[in-house]
Amino acid sequence: MFGIYFGKYLQDKGILTEQQYQEMLQEMKNARLKLGLLAIVNGYMTEEQAEEVNQLQQMQDRRFGDIAVEKGYMTEEQVSSLLKMQGDQYLLCVQTLTEHGYLTLEGIQKELKMYKKDNWFSALDLDAIKSGDIDSIVPVFAKDVSIPPVMKDYMALMARNINRFIDTDIRLEKVELINNYTAEYIASQELEGDFNFYVGMTGDRDAVLEVASVFGREEFDQVDMDALDAVCEFLNCNNGLYASKLSEEDVELELQPPVMHTEQKKIQTEGPMYKMPIYISGKKLVLVICLEARWQII
Amino acid sequence: MANFLIVDDSRTSRRILRGILEQAGYTVIGEATNGQEAYDKYVELQPDIVTMDITMPVLDGIGGLKKIKEAYPESKVVMVTAAGQKNKMVEAVQSGADEFIPKPFDGEQLVQTLAKVLEA
Numbered sequence: 001m002f003g004i005y006f007g008k009y010l011q012d013k014g015i016l017t018e019q020q021y022q023e024m025l026q027e028m029k030n031a032r033l034k035l036g037l038l039a040i041v042n043g044y045m046t047e048e049q050a051e052e053v054n055q056l057q058q059m060q061d062r063r064f065g066d067i068a069v070e071k072g073y074m075t076e077e078q079v080s081s082l083l084k085m086q087g088d089q090y091l092l093c094v095q096t097l098t099e100h101g102y103l104t105l106e107g108i109q110k111e112l113k114m115y116k117k118d119n120w121f122s123a124l125d126l127d128a129i130k131s132g133d134i135d136s137i138v139p140v141f142a143k144d145v146s147i148p149p150v151m152k153d154y155m156a157l158m159a160r161n162i163n164r165f166i167d168t169d170i171r172l173e174k175v176e177l178i179n180n181y182t183a184e185y186i187a188s189q190e191l192e193g194d195f196n197f198y199v200g201m202t203g204d205r206d207a208v209l210e211v212a213s214v215f216g217r218e219e220f221d222q223v224d225m226d227a228l229d230a231v232c233e234f235l236n237c238n239n240g241l242y243a244s245k246l247s248e249e250d251v252e253l254e255l256q257p258p259v260m261h262t263e264q265k266k267i268q269t270e271g272p273m274y275k276m277p278i279y280i281s282g283k284k285l286v287l288v289i290c291l292e293a294r295w296q297i298i
Numbered sequence: 299m300a301n302f303l304i305v306d307d308s309r310t311s312r313r314i315l316r317g318i319l320e321q322a323g324y325t326v327i328g329e330a331t332n333g334q335e336a337y338d339k340y341v342e343l344q345p346d347i348v349t350m351d352i353t354m355p356v357l358d359g360i361g362g363l364k365k366i367k368e369a370y371p372e373s374k375v376v377m378v379t380a381a382g383q384k385n386k387m388v389e390a391v392q393s394g395a396d397e398f399i400p401k402p403f404d405g406e407q408l409v410q411t412l413a414k415v416l417e418a
Contacts, residue, residue, distance in 0.1 A: 165402065215402070216310045219319075230310040234355065237401045240380025247384045254386075257355045258308055 001132035003028045003093040004171045004279075009115045016102060018153055022282075024100070025169065026208055028092050035064040037095050039074060040083040040105070090130040129138075132204055134159050147274060150195070155276055158287055161238045166214050166280055173277040180268040181275055181288050185223050186261040187231040188297060190195040193253040194246075198295045200288040203234050204216055206284035225262060232258035257279045261297060269295040300346035300416050301327045305336040305362060306311055306378065307354040311401065315349060315378070318405045324412075333362025340366050340373070347416060349399065352379040352386060367394035374415055 003025055011021040017110045036050035045053075045068065051068045059267020060067070065079035074082075085091065097103045103111065116126050128136035138156040147155075155175065163170055183202035191197040202208070205223055208231060210219045216230030218221065236258045267273070278285045302319055304326055306312045316326045328343045330336040334357040336350060348366065352359035363375050377390050380401040387398065396415045399408050 217314055218310075226309060229308055233308040233310045233401075236308070237380040240353075240401065252385055255353045255380075257353055 001134075001137075001169070002090045002130050004098070005129050006093055006112070006115060006167055008171060009118075009167070010097075010102075010111065013111075015111065017290060020102065022097050024093075024102075027070065027096050028089070030052060030095060031092055033086045033088060033091050033095055034081055035068075035079070035086075038085055038088075038091060038218055039068065039078075042078075042082065043076050043093065044082070045073045059205070088101070089132045130187050134163050137172060141172040142176060143189075143272075146173060146177065146272065147175060148247075148291055149297075150197075151178065151274065151289055153245075154197070154199075154289065155287070157242050157245070158238055158276075159278065160214065161234075162211075162280065162285070165234065166211055169281060171279040173279070175274050175276045178273050178288075179274050180266055181273070181286070182264065182266045183261075183286070183288075184264050185228055186267065186288075186297065187228055187235050187258060188267075189232070189235050189258040190256040191239055191243060191253040192256065194251045195253070196292055196294065197253065198269075198290040199235065200297075201231055201283035201285065202288065204283050207285040208278055210280055210283055211285065221263070225260065228260035228262060232260050259297075265297050267295055269293045299323050299325060299372075301325050303328045303330065303339055303343060303345035303348045305330045305333070305339075305348060305354070305359065306351040307331045308351070308406070311351065311378070311403075314403055316409075318403060318408055319412075321405075322409045330362075332359030333359055333365065336362040337365040337369075340370065345360065346410065347412065348376040349376050349378050349412075350395075352377055360386065360393060361371045363390060363395055374418075376412060376415055 007016060007021045007024050010016040011018060014101040036054055039045040040047055040050055045063055053064055056067050057064055068074040069076055069079060094108055097108055098105060114159060125140045135156055138159050142152050142155050163227055185208060186200045186202045188200040208223050209220050209227060211234055212227035212230040215234040231233050243255060267288055269290050270292060275292040276287040278287060304312050304315050310362055312329050319326055327345055328339045330339045332354045350359040350362055359377060366373050366375055374396050376397045376399055377395045378399045378401060397411055399411055
């Protein structure tokens with residue numbers, strides 16, 4: 001998941017082309033981390049020592065870790081800890097970038113610093129993105145102190161469910177405060193009860209079709225009533241899970257039937273409204289959420 | 299094999315549910331999109347079992363359940379819902395719901411649950 005965020009940043013800066021970015025993501029899906037790179041990144045070995053072990057490995061039918069232990073470069077405990085890290089997404093990203101010659105280790109460190117600075121990320125934010133854990137990543141992009149906690153919880157649940165039911169490779173962008181939003185098609189639902197909550201799901205045509213096709217288990221090629229019905233049903237299921245969660249805390253929300261809008265509409269409200277962009281396979285989906293103040297879709 | 303009436307305002311859910319039931323060998327003899335239509339179809343088709351969504355326009359699933367159970371106490375009605383809110387669940391149980399099926403559908407779990415209700 002880290003590769004989706006950092007790779008996009010590198011693409012936006014012109015360091016990677018769109019094609020290189022996509023190839024990097026594809027490669028990361030099937031790749032395993034090399035022990036040598038892990039040893040260098042973790043400070044257990046120097047680049048020269050790793051290269052020496054690599055060369056010995058080419059002449060002997062032995063594992064990298066066994067040779068490194070024999071040479072006294074690593075302990076068995078260190079090798080064991082590195083083996084557990086082989087699925088680490090951040091390091092996989094580093095490995096893919098360096099192997100293709102897109103960036104050196106030094107270059108990656110420099111660009112990471114810039115990525116952190118340009119996005120006003122803290123060290124903890126960057127760790128959250130590196131972790132790939134969606135629950136840790138959502139707060140990074142929903143930092144605005146004005147966003148009510150119930151709304152942040154909802155955003156996290158939605159991101160988890162998109163990740164679970166639609167696409168495992170999602171990328172979030174910063175949540176923004178807005179007062180209106182115009183979209184070509186919208187699936188919307190109102191939740192009313194101990195507080196009132198209004199949610200709309202919209203986005204690029206391709207993103208809407210992706211949600212409809214995956215969740216609806218049917219291939220859609222145009223955003224019609226059937227495709228939006230599938231998006232509405234996804235929204236309904238997500239909102240049902242949210243209401244269930246709140247119900248355990250004795251907060252009751254009743255779901256109103258979802259509504260689909262197939263012509264361009266404007267969502268507006270007098271209260272605060274937030275939009276959360278979520279990219280699924282590079283296609284932009286937008287979640288529009290409003291709390292308490294009733295919205296109008298005109 | 300048993301005859302089913304599927305009640306859901308979402309065409310997507312009706313289509314997916316129909317596919318699961320037919321693959322399991324059941325027959326779907328009708329579909330309805332709200333609680334009132336469910337009752338009317340029940341009277342007309344007399345299905346062995348009804349799957350009833352809760353959140354629907356016009357008359358919701360709890361309303362549809364009540365109408366069917368009042369007129370046909372022996373009927374079997376399984377509530378289908380994405381929302382497991384306590385008050386809705388309690389109301390459905392008090393109104394005679396035979397079982398609950400969560401959304402999104404898990405085909406295997408769904409067929410097992412329905413088989414148990416049909417055997418009861």
